[in-house]
Structure formats: structure tokens, C-alpha cells
Amino acid sequence: xxxxxxxxxxxxxANLEIPKQGLAIYTWGNVSAYDEKLGVFAIKPSGVSxxxxxxxxxxxxxxxxDKVEGKxxxxxxxxxxxxxxxxxxxxxxxxxxxxxxxxxxxxxxxSIPLLGTTHADHLANPIICTKPLSKEQVxxxxxxxxxxxxxxxxxxPTLGQEILNVGPYPKSPLIAKENPMVLVGGHGPxxxxxxxxxxxxxxxxxxxVAKMAMWVNNLNPNFNQLPQxxxxxxxxxKHGKNAYYGQK
Amino acid sequence: xxxxxxxxxxxxxANLEIPKQGLAIYTWGNVSAYDEKLGVFAIKPSGVSxxxxxxxxxxxxxxxxDKVEGKxxxxxxxxxxxxxxxxxxxxxxxxxxxxxxxxxxxxxxxSIPLLGTTHADHLANPIICTKPLSKEQVxxxxxxxxxxxxxxxxxxPTLGQEILNVGPYPKSPLIAKENPMVLVGGHGPxxxxxxxxxxxxxxxxxxxVAKMAMWVNNLNPNFNQLPQxxxxxxxxxKHGKNAYYGQK
Amino acid sequence: xxxxxxxxxxxxxANLEIPKQGLAIYTWGNVSAYDEKLGVFAIKPSGVSxxxxxxxxxxxxxxxxDKVEGKxxxxxxxxxxxxxxxxxxxxxxxxxxxxxxxxxxxxxxxSIPLLGTTHADHLANPIICTKPLSKEQVxxxxxxxxxxxxxxxxxxPTLGQEILNVGPYPKSPLIAKENPMVLVGGHGPxxxxxxxxxxxxxxxxxxxVAKMAMWVNNLNPNFNQLPQxxxxxxxxxKHGKNAYYGQK
Amino acid sequence: xxxxxxxxxxxxxANLEIPKQGLAIYTWGNVSAYDEKLGVFAIKPSGVSxxxxxxxxxxxxxxxxDKVEGKxxxxxxxxxxxxxxxxxxxxxxxxxxxxxxxxxxxxxxxSIPLLGTTHADHLANPIICTKPLSKEQVxxxxxxxxxxxxxxxxxxPTLGQEILNVGPYPKSPLIAKENPMVLVGGHGPxxxxxxxxxxxxxxxxxxxVAKMAMWVNNLNPNFNQLPQxxxxxxxxxKHGKNAYYGQK
Numbered sequence: 001x002x003x004x005x006x007x008x009x010x011x012x013x014a015n016l017e018i019p020k021q022g023l024a025i026y027t028w029g030n031v032s033a034y035d036e037k038l039g040v041f042a043i044k045p046s047g048v049s050x051x052x053x054x055x056x057x058x059x060x061x062x063x064x065x066d067k068v069e070g071k072x073x074x075x076x077x078x079x080x081x082x083x084x085x086x087x088x089x090x091x092x093x094x095x096x097x098x099x100x101x102x103x104x105x106x107x108x109x110x111s112i113p114l115l116g117t118t119h120a121d122h123l124a125n126p127i128i129c130t131k132p133l134s135k136e137q138v139x140x141x142x143x144x145x146x147x148x149x150x151x152x153x154x155x156x157p158t159l160g161q162e163i164l165n166v167g168p169y170p171k172s173p174l175i176a177k178e179n180p181m182v183l184v185g186g187h188g189p190x191x192x193x194x195x196x197x198x199x200x201x202x203x204x205x206x207x208x209v210a211k212m213a214m215w216v217n218n219l220n221p222n223f224n225q226l227p228q229x230x231x232x233x234x235x236x237x238k239h240g241k242n243a244y245y246g247q248k
Numbered sequence: 249x250x251x252x253x254x255x256x257x258x259x260x261x262a263n264l265e266i267p268k269q270g271l272a273i274y275t276w277g278n279v280s281a282y283d284e285k286l287g288v289f290a291i292k293p294s295g296v297s298x299x300x301x302x303x304x305x306x307x308x309x310x311x312x313x314d315k316v317e318g319k320x321x322x323x324x325x326x327x328x329x330x331x332x333x334x335x336x337x338x339x340x341x342x343x344x345x346x347x348x349x350x351x352x353x354x355x356x357x358x359s360i361p362l363l364g365t366t367h368a369d370h371l372a373n374p375i376i377c378t379k380p381l382s383k384e385q386v387x388x389x390x391x392x393x394x395x396x397x398x399x400x401x402x403x404x405p406t407l408g409q410e411i412l413n414v415g416p417y418p419k420s421p422l423i424a425k426e427n428p429m430v431l432v433g434g435h436g437p438x439x440x441x442x443x444x445x446x447x448x449x450x451x452x453x454x455x456x457v458a459k460m461a462m463w464v465n466n467l468n469p470n471f472n473q474l475p476q477x478x479x480x481x482x483x484x485x486k487h488g489k490n491a492y493y494g495q496k
Numbered sequence: 497x498x499x500x501x502x503x504x505x506x507x508x509x510a511n512l513e514i515p516k517q518g519l520a521i522y523t524w525g526n527v528s529a530y531d532e533k534l535g536v537f538a539i540k541p542s543g544v545s546x547x548x549x550x551x552x553x554x555x556x557x558x559x560x561x562d563k564v565e566g567k568x569x570x571x572x573x574x575x576x577x578x579x580x581x582x583x584x585x586x587x588x589x590x591x592x593x594x595x596x597x598x599x600x601x602x603x604x605x606x607s608i609p610l611l612g613t614t615h616a617d618h619l620a621n622p623i624i625c626t627k628p629l630s631k632e633q634v635x636x637x638x639x640x641x642x643x644x645x646x647x648x649x650x651x652x653p654t655l656g657q658e659i660l661n662v663g664p665y666p667k668s669p670l671i672a673k674e675n676p677m678v679l680v681g682g683h684g685p686x687x688x689x690x691x692x693x694x695x696x697x698x699x700x701x702x703x704x705v706a707k708m709a710m711w712v713n714n715l716n717p718n719f720n721q722l723p724q725x726x727x728x729x730x731x732x733x734k735h736g737k738n739a740y741y742g743q744k
Numbered sequence: 745x746x747x748x749x750x751x752x753x754x755x756x757x758a759n760l761e762i763p764k765q766g767l768a769i770y771t772w773g774n775v776s777a778y779d780e781k782l783g784v785f786a787i788k789p790s791g792v793s794x795x796x797x798x799x800x801x802x803x804x805x806x807x808x809x810d811k812v813e814g815k816x817x818x819x820x821x822x823x824x825x826x827x828x829x830x831x832x833x834x835x836x837x838x839x840x841x842x843x844x845x846x847x848x849x850x851x852x853x854x855s856i857p858l859l860g861t862t863h864a865d866h867l868a869n870p871i872i873c874t875k876p877l878s879k880e881q882v883x884x885x886x887x888x889x890x891x892x893x894x895x896x897x898x899x900x901p902t903l904g905q906e907i908l909n910v911g912p913y914p915k916s917p918l919i920a921k922e923n924p925m926v927l928v929g930g931h932g933p934x935x936x937x938x939x940x941x942x943x944x945x946x947x948x949x950x951x952x953v954a955k956m957a958m959w960v961n962n963l964n965p966n967f968n969q970l971p972q973x974x975x976x977x978x979x980x981x982k983h984g985k986n987a988y989y990g991q992k
Contacts (some may be wrong), residue, residue: 025952026945028862076981076989098862100952104422104959107860108967116345116355116434135973164963176978187861187968204273208348213964215352215943219412219462221355226434229383233390237324245324246295364603365683366524366594430655451523456596467660467710471604474682477631481638485572493572494543501796604900612851613931614842663746666910704844710850715908717957719852722930729886733820742791 004042007035008058010093011042014196018097021204029097029203030075033196034085034093043081045072058084076143083147083190088154088176088220091180093196095203098188101210102203106183111166112213114225120211120234125174126225127206128153129161129183150182150190159186162216166225178239181206181214252290252317255283256306256355259290262444266345267298269452277451281444282333284340287311289333293320324391331395332440336402336424340443343451346436350451350459353377354431356424358412358463362473367457368482373422374473375454376401377409377431398430411435412465414473421451426487428455486495500538500565502552503531506589507538509690514593515546517700525593525699527690530581532588535559537581541568549653571592572639579643580688584650584672586619591699594684598699601625602679606660608709610721615705616730621670622703622721624649625657625679646678646686656683657716660713662721677702748786748813752802754837755786758940765793765948769785772817773841773947777940778829780836783807785829820887826882827848827891828936832898832920837940839947842932843955846947849873850927856957858969863953864978869918871950871968872897873905873927894926894934905929910960910969924972924985925950 002008011033018029027050031042042058058068065082066075076080081094105112105127112127114120119127130153137145153159154176157169180202181191191202216223238245250256252447259281280291290306307318313330315322323329329342353360354377360375362368363372367375378401385393401407402424406418426448435469439450464471486493505527514525518641523546528539546698555566561578563570571577577590601608601623608623610616615623626649633641649655650672653665654694676685676698687698734741746752757778762773771794775786781868786802803814809826825838849856849871856871858864864869874897881889897903898920901913920956924946925935935946960967982989 017327026947030325045991072991073988088750098952100956101959104956104963105859107956107970108964110964115349115434118351132971135971138977142981148911173758186859186974188860198283201274208346212348212352212355215349215462215957216356217963219352219465220356220358224333226355227380227383229386230380230434237390244294247320363682364599366599449522456521456594460596460600460603462596463710464604467600467713468604468606473630474603475628478628478636478682481634485638492569495541496566523758585856611930612847614847635935664952697770704769704842708844708851710847710956711845715848715961716854722851723876723879723880726930730880740817742814743789 003038004040004060005092007040007042007168008032008055008060010196011044011058012053012055014093014095014200015044016050017183017197017200017204018095021200023097023099023200023203023207025110028160029095030077031077031093031095031196032081033093033202034091040068041081041085043074043078044236045070046075046179046227048072066154070086071165075226077146079141079143080147080190083144084150084186087147088192090177090194092194093199094190094192094198096188096190099203099205099207101214102189102206104214106188107186109161111161111169112210113163113223114231115167115213115216115223116226117230118212120226120231121238122202122205122209123181124231124235125179126163126166126169127181127209128157130185131159131161133184146184146187150184150247151176153182154179161198164213165223197236252288252308253287255281255288255290256303256357259292259333259443260301260303262341262343262448263292263301264298264345265445265448266451269448271345271347271448271451271455277309277343278325279341279343279444279448281341282339287367289293289318289329289482291326291329292324293318294323296320302430311360314350323393325393327389328395328438332398332438333393335395336400337442338425338442339440340442341447342438342440343447344436344438345451347451347455349462350431350437350454352434352462355434357433359409359431360458361411361414362479363461363464364458364474365478365482366444368474368479369486370450370453370457371427371429372419372479372483373427374411374414375429375431375457376405376417376422378433379409380433382441394435398432399424401430402427410476412461413469413471499534500536500556502527503534503536503538504551504556506692507554508551509538510550510589510591511549511695512546513693513696514591517696517730519593519595519696519699519703523590526573527589527591527692528577529589530587531629535710536564537577539570539574539577541566542571542696544568550680555677555730563588573642574579574615575637575639576643578648579640580686583643583647586673586690587688587689589695590688591692591695592684593699594685595699597704597710598679598685598702600707600710602684605657605681607665607679608706609659609662609719610727611709611712612722613726613730614708616722616727617734618698618701618705619677620673620727621664621673622659622662623677623679623705624653624665626668626681627655628681642680646680647672649678650675658674661708661719662719747782748784748804749785751777751782751786752799752804754798754803754940755788755802756943758800758837758839759788759795759797761931761941761944762839765944767841767843767944767947767951773839774821775837775839775940775944776825777837778835780927784812785825787818787822787825788815792816807979821890823885823887824891827888828894828934829896831891832936834921834938835936836938837943838934838936839940839943840932840934841947843947843951844952845958846927846933848958849954850932851930853929855905855927856954857910857911857967859957859960859967860970861974861978862956864970864975865982866946866949867923867925868975868979869882869914869923870907870910871925871927871953872901872913872918874929875903875905876929881917890928890931894928897922897926898923908957908965908967
């Protein structure tokens with residue numbers, strides 16, 4: 001009996017959702033699924049294309065970063081996933097892609113301003129873009145430091161990139177559970193959620209929001225942030241304590 | 249025997265048209281179908297994805313906003329649909345999506361100018377974008393006030409957003425039947441029609457017109473509105489009393 | 497025995513190619529096939545969607561514009577097709593769509609400059625955009641005058657719109673056979689060819705060239721026309737008397 | 745027994761990948777597969793559409809440019825492939841397309857700056873765009889001179905076009921094996937790889953990188969090149985001597 005069977009299946013199905021949602025070509029994305037009780041996560045093997053991927057190709061890694069099960073090498077981004085699981089509360093899945101609109105924002109080194117209810121339905125803050133990693137951060141554990149950079153920037157958002165056209169980033173820390181996505185400057189998007197499939201859902205949300213925001217900038221370079229009372233309303237009708245969106 | 253069977257089927261099929269036409273991902277859209285004689289409309293349940301939707305999931309709501317039939321919660325936008333059915337004549341279906349080009353215009357807070365015959369084949373005026381809702385409108389019945397904002401802006405279009413590059417909005421009221429689409433500032437598109445499927449058709453028209461108009465702005469920022477005599481000709485050959493487009 | 501059978505089949509198959517190539521949604525396009533010997537053309541019926549279209553729905557029209565066979569009304573653009581068959585030599589098919597990039601150029605009232613070999617592989621001149629029709633032209637035979645405007649502009653290209661960023665239009669007449677596409681200002685593209693399916697091919701070429709040229713303008717607003725010696729080479733290796741592209 | 749059977753099959757399958765990856769419409773692309781031991785390459789026949797292509801339509805050409813086997817004419821770009829096989833080491837496949845984003849860059853006469861890790865995962869330099877061919881180069885062996893222009897520009901990159909927004913091209917020669925793609929000014933992309941299918945993979949990479957870079961330019965016209973230490977890290981973790989991406 002395989003105690004990781006369910007976790008591998010969850011990771012496997014979520015990885016297949018990446019090409020289905022058009023979030024990456026070839027092998028340019030990976031998802032992991034985390035089991036807090038077992039203290040391990042299942043992650044896509046490195047460089048395997050989605051159409052050849054099998055459930056049992058998933059690699060099981062523990063919180064020391066050691067491989068617990070699996071024949072293949074885990075994703076080269078494994079250390080980034082690990083750091084996020086260790087430092088962010090209540091996360092059960094992480095997704096990384098190179099989806100084109102979100103990646104363009106990351107390469108442009110700009111945080112995505114909050115311009116509409118599509119964005120506010122999912123998070124109540126701009127989508128932060130980190131600074132690019134320094135030479136030292138790259139040379140001494142690049143992937144691990146990518147994870148550290150993300151949560152350091154969440155703790156102190158003023159370390160992040162300017163929000164396009166709207167000004168510097170706010171000073172209060174961001175809560176990972178309520179802000180399930182980030183851009184790494186010069187690289188691309190990472191997203192997360194209560195489980196693996198939700199992390200891919202959030203990757204798709206990010207791509208759609210990134211696309212809309214780019215077009216807004218084309219249509220009206222003098223745009224403003226969505227008024228705060230609308231942000232609050234949309235976020236809370238889906239995620240607040242009196243949320244009334246969806247079914248109970 | 250189910251007296252709402254046909255209405256639910258109409259609403260169901262029109263909701264399935266949303267993903268088929270690429271107008272929304274996941275659950276980001278809803279359609280309702282209205283029966284004037286029965287005084288009720290059938291609407292998509294809240295937060296149910298299109299691939300899991302069943303005919304009998306449709307929720308029947310009357311003009312007091314009360315649920316008449318159905319196990320699930322109706323769309324969170326139900327009150328907006330209700331206001332439009334109560335205040336706009338001759339409407340048998342309403343569609344709301346977050347289609348990306350139309351939503352970008354709504355987020356840019358600009359009305360879409362009338363630039364070509366593709367637009368004039370469907371309506372003879374710019375596509376109005378409302379102001380965003382005020383704090384008070386949001387806090388005291390947000391969805392109901394979204395509906396009220398739409399028809400108030402139709403009664404007095406100068407309340408709407410400026411038409412990109414063309415100037416302030418015209419002063420005469422807009423007739424809903426002849427102008428079957430609107431943008432809600434900071435939110436996205438609503439459209440309607442003689443029945444539910446036509447409201448989705450108009451959502452698709454709006455998305456295509458929004459896309460073309462954005463590209464015109466890229467190619468020639470000094471564009472002008474289409475000459476009035478061409479607007480009139482194209483609108484009337486399809487919708488005028490001597491219309492000659494299509495089959496009798 | 498039906499002497500128009502083959503012509504109707506040619507028109508029918510070419511019409512189906514419009515949605516297959518993504519050139520129009522719903523009923524927003526039409527193709528006709530012309531038989532010079534019979535002196536008639538087969539054209540799509542007005543307002544019928546592609547998925548319901550049948551071979552025998554095609555309408556046969558003669559060069560007086562009279563319906564010779566068919567139960568349905570022909571396309572509302574029939575008079576435009578008729579004028580082009582009467583005035584352009586060696587044309588066996590005509591296609592009209594509202595494909596979005598080409599239509600954006602038509603709405604922007606700009607002719608498409610010749611910027612690359614993709615364009616020069618098909619024609620050796622910019623793609624002309626006509627002026628919009630005048631009030632008188634619209635009120636006294638709109639569709640017929642659309643056809644007249646096209647060939648008058650081909651006879652005297654200086655009547656057309658300025659070529660984006662490159663200057664006024666050249667003075668020598670354009671030969672229809674060698675320049676199988678045009679934009680009607682404020683409306684959209686018409687294309688033609690030796691038969692119906694080639695006219696749809698040219699509509700697809702126009703859409704791709706229009707897309708590329710818009711992006712060039714985004715990347716480098718100071719672009720220049722492709723050097724004349726490359727234009728000549730690419731056009732002639734496919735269409736010149738010593739053409740060596742393709743199979744004999 | 746057909747000693748070219750395997751080579752033709754490799755070329756055939758790689759050509760089918762072009763439409764599958766959305767890199768060309770109709771016949772607007774071609775791939776060849778090279779066998780160094782046999783001293784020949786298999787290439788797509790000229791002007792044959794992908795849906796009609798058969799394995800045995802592939803044409804075998806030797807390094808003198810002579811046809812060794814095949815009933816059809818080889819691609820009109822055969823001489824370009826030939827020059828690249830003769831002059832670039834370690835290349836087993838070449839792909840040419842008119843994919844729209846890459847072609848837009850080629851028409852804009854700009855080299856693509858290195859803006860993100862998606863690009864650095866595949867090559868550590870900007871993607872060079874050559875100058876357009878001169879009148880003399882066009883008239884005296886156009887396709888052969890296209891190949892010569894590419895490797896001359898690789899030998900001396902300062903002959904290439906300016907890198908958008910980042911400045912003149914670096915002075916050191918480019919190694920073809922490590923820089924498997926190029927833009928020909930005014931024309932479009934060529935790419936190569938260790939075999940035919942890898943050359944198509946690189947064509948797809950180029951299209952994605954070209955798309956992202958265009959959007960970066962839209963979002964932030966003051967963009968900078970990705971820091972050199974991140975370029976180096978990403979390129980070397982996939983291609984360096986201590987590469988750790990993928991499986992062994």
C-alpha cells in the first residue's frame with residue numbers, strides 16, 4: 001500500500017491542468033501538492049512533458065528537501081516550493097508557470113495594479129512583483145533564495161517593485177492565504193492555494209488579470225486603482241465572514 | 249409537470265454558450281431567461297462551473313426577488329438582473345461575463361466609441377460605460393444598485409464615462425431594446441436581448457467590438473467616429489422598418 | 497440536372513472555410529463563386545449561420561443582379577460582389593469578412609504598409625484602404641457603390657487612405673489580379689482570387705499581414721517599407737514569369 | 745531498402761509539428777533534417793500544405809545542393825538550409841516559419857533583448873536580427889545569400905540590428921550551437937537544433953519569447969536587460985557542464 005498515492009494523484013491531476021488551461025507550453029510549469037500531516041509534498045519531475053507524465057512519476061519530498069520516494073529528479077524549482085511550504089501558513093499546493101501575460105509583467109519589473117472586480121474577486125491588493133535576485137542570492141542557493149525572496153517581500157512589500165502607474169507598494173505585510181499569487185522579477189508567476197488544483201486556478205486568475213491590466217494600460221494610461229469600497233465589497237462577498245457567493 | 253421546464257432549458261443552454269464562445273472562464277459569467285407572463289426568470293446558480301451545470305440547477309426567481317423554485321442559491325448578481333427586467337421593456341434574457349476586452353474597457357473607465365460597421369450592425373450609439381458605484385451604493389444593496397445605475401445612466405447618458413477620444417456622452421436617453429449592452433465601470437459587461445441566447449450573442453458582439461476598438465486606438469490615436477450616414481445605414485438595414493438583412 | 501451544382505458546391509465549401517480559418521463569427525462573412533461562361537455567381541444566403549448552411553441554400557445571381565435560382569435572399573452584400581465581377585478581370589471568387597485585425601485597420605482609416613516578405617509573397621503593394629462612402633453614395637445604392645468605390649480607388653490609388661507612417665498612396669493604378677485584397681474605410685476587408693477558395697485564402701493572408709503590421713507599429717513606430725528589391729524578389733519568385741515556388 | 749527512410753520520417757514528423765504548434769498557416773514554413781554521415785538532408789517539398797504532406801514527399805538534397813531523391817521540388821528556401829548546414833557545427837535540423845510575433849520583430853528590424861528567464865533558459869544572448877539583404881545579395885543567389893548573411897552576422901554581431909531599447913549588439917561572435925535562433929530582417933525567423941524536432945521546439949521558444957518581449961515593451965518602455973548573473977544561472981542550470989535541469 002502506498003501512503004502517498006492520494007497526494008501523487010492530486011499533484012498529477014493538477015499538473016495536467018496547466019496545459020489544459022494554456023498556462024505553459026512543453027515543460028514550462030510545475031505544481032506540487034502538500035500533505036501537512038505527512039510532512040511531505042508531491043511534485044512534478046524535472047523536464048518531463050505533460051503528455052508523457054504518469055502518476056507514479058511524481059516525486060515525494062520532505063521538509064528537509066530530501067527525496068522520500070520516486071525514481072526521477074524532482075522539479076528544479078523544488079527548493080522554492082519547499083521554502084514557501086515552510087514559511088506560509090495554510091498552503092496545500094503551489095503552482096509555477098511561465099504564462100505569457102503574467103511573465104511579461106514580471107519581466108517589465110512592475111507590480112500589477114488592482115483595476116477591476118475580476119481582480120478584487122480573488123485578492124484585495126495589487127499583485128506584487130519582487131525585485132530580481134541579487135548576484136549573491138543567485139550564487140548561494142538560487143531556488144531556495146527565490147522562495148525566501150517571496151516571503152520576505154510579503155513581510156515587507158516596500159521591497160517589491162512599484163505598482164504600475166499607481167505608485168510605491170503599501171507598507172503593511174501581505175498575508176499569503178489572502179494573496180495567493182506573486183511575480184518574481186525577471187522570472188514569472190508563482191501561485192498557491194488550499195490544495196494543488198486551487199493553486200493552478202490562481203495561476204489562471206493571475207494570467208487573466210495580467211492580460212486585462214495590460215490592455216487597460218493601452219486604453220487609458222491615466223487609469224486609477226479601483227475605489228477601495230468596491231475592492232472590499234467584491235473580496236468580502238466571496239471571501240469575507242459573511243460571504244454569499246457560491247453554495248454552502 | 250414543471251411549468252418552468254422550458255424557461256430553465258432556455259437559461260441552461262444559454263449559459264453553456266458562454267464558455268463555448270470564450271466569454272468567461274470557470275464560473276465568471278451568468279445568463280438568465282425571463283418569462284413575462286409567468287413573471288419569473290431562470291438564472292444560473294452561484295459558483296457552479298459550466299461543465300457541471302445541469303438543467304435543474306437553474307433557479308427560478310420572481311420579480312420580488314424571491315426564489316420560487318430550485319435547491320441552489322441563485323447567482324450573486326441576481327438582483328442586478330431583477331432590476332433590469334423590471335425597468336427595461338421588451339427584454340427576455342440578460343447575460344453577464346468578464347470577457348477580457350470588454351472588461352478592460354470597463355476597467356479603463358471609458359465608453360467604446362462607434363468606429364465601424366461591425367458595431368453599427370448592432371447598435372447606433374457608443375457602448376456606454378457607467379461610473380463606478382459610490383460607497384453608499386455599494387453598501388446599501390450593491391447588486392440592486394448596479395442594476396439601478398445601468399438604467400439611470402441609460403436615462404441620462406451624460407452620467408456615463410467619456411467616450412474614448414471622441415468626447416462627452418450624448419444627452420438623449422438610450423433605449424435599452426436598441427442598445428443591448430453596457431459596461432459597468434471597474435466591473436465588466438452586461439448585455440441583454442429578446443431572449444437568453446440573444447443576450448449571449450450580444451455579449452459576443454460586445455467582446456469583438458471592444459477588441460477591434462482597442463486595436464484602432466493602437467493604430468491611429470487620432471481616429472474619428474464613423475460618419476453618421478454609415479452608422480444609420482448599417483443599423484437600419486438590419487434593424488430598421490425597411491430592414492433587408494437576413495431572411496423573412 | 498442542375499447546371500449550377502458545381503458552382504454552388506464551390507461557394508458552399510469556400511463559405512465553410514471562413515469559420516474554419518477564424519475569419520468571422522456567426523454570419524459575419526460571405527463568399528461567392530463566379531462562372532464566367534454561365535455569367536452567374538453563387539453566393540451565401542443572407543444571415544444564415546455557417547453551421548446550418550446547406551449546399552442548396554446558395555443563391556445563383558446573374559450579372560444584372562437578378563436571382564436566377566434559390567429560395568433564400570442572397571447576401572446583403574451581393575451588389576458589391578456583382579460590381580467587382582463586372583469590373584475586375586480574371587476573378588472567380590470574392591470573400592468578405594469582419595476579421596478583427598483587418599477590420600481594425602479599416603476602422604483606423606489607414607492603408608497597410610508593406611513591411612515584410614509575408615506580405616510581398618502575396619502582393620507587391622501596400623493594402624489599400626478606401627475612403628468611407630459619402631452620404632450620397634450610401635443613400636443611392638450603398639452596396640453597389642461599395643463595389644464602385646473599390647475599383648475607382650484601384651484605378652486611382654491616391655483616392656485611398658494614407659499608408660500608415662509611410663506617406664501618401666502611389667499614383668499608378670492597381671491591377672486587381674495582382675492585388676487581391678482591399679479594405680473599405682470604416683467597414684472591413686474584401687478579397688478575391690481565381691476561384692472562391694482562393695479568395696478565402698487571400699482573406700486569411702490579409703488578416704495575418706494586418707496582425708503583423710500592427711505589432712510592428714507597436715515595436716518600432718519609425719519603421720520603413722521593406723526595400724523594393726526584396727519586395728520584387730519575393731513577389732516574383734511566387735508570381736513572376738520565372739516563378740520557382742511550389743510544384744509545376 | 746531506402747537508406748533515407750529514417751531521415752525522411754524525422755523531417756516529415758518535424759514538419760507536422762509546425763501547424764500543431766501554431767507556427768505557420770498554409771505552407772508558410774519548412775523543416776529539414778540533416779544526416780552528417782550520409783552528407784544529405786531531407787526537406788519539405790515547396791508549396792505543399794501540411795495536411796496533404798506524405799513521408800515520401802520529403803526531398804533528399806546533398807551538400808552540393810543537388811537533389812539526390814524525390815519527385816517534388818524542394819522548399820524554395822533549400823539553399824538557405826544548405827548554407828547553414830555547411831557553416832554551422834553540430835546542427836542536425838533547421839526550421840523556418842513566419843510565426844507572427846517573431847516575424848513582427850524581424851519586420852520591425854529590431855533584435856530581441858534578453859528580458860527574462862524564459863529566454864535565458866534557452867540562450868544567453870539577445871536574439872539577433874540581421875540587416876535586410878542588399879540589392880546585390882538578392883539578385884545573385886537570394887536564398888544562398890540569406891544563409892551567408894546569417895552566419896556572417898553570427899561571426900560579427902555588430903552587423904545585426906540594434907537590440908530594442910538596450911543598445912548596439914555585442915562584439916564577440918555568437919556560437920550557433922548555443923544560440924539556436926535568428927531573425928532575418930524584413931523576413932522572419934530561422935531556428936536550428938541537434939535534430940529536426942529540436943529546431944521546431946526552438947521556433948516555438950522564439951515565438952513565445954518574442955510575444956513576451958513585445959508586451960514588456962508595452963508595459964514598461966524603460967525596461968532593462970535581465971541582470972547578467974540571472975542570465976548565466978538560468979542558461980547554465982539547463983545547458984552548462986553542471987546542468988541539473990531534467991533527467992539524466
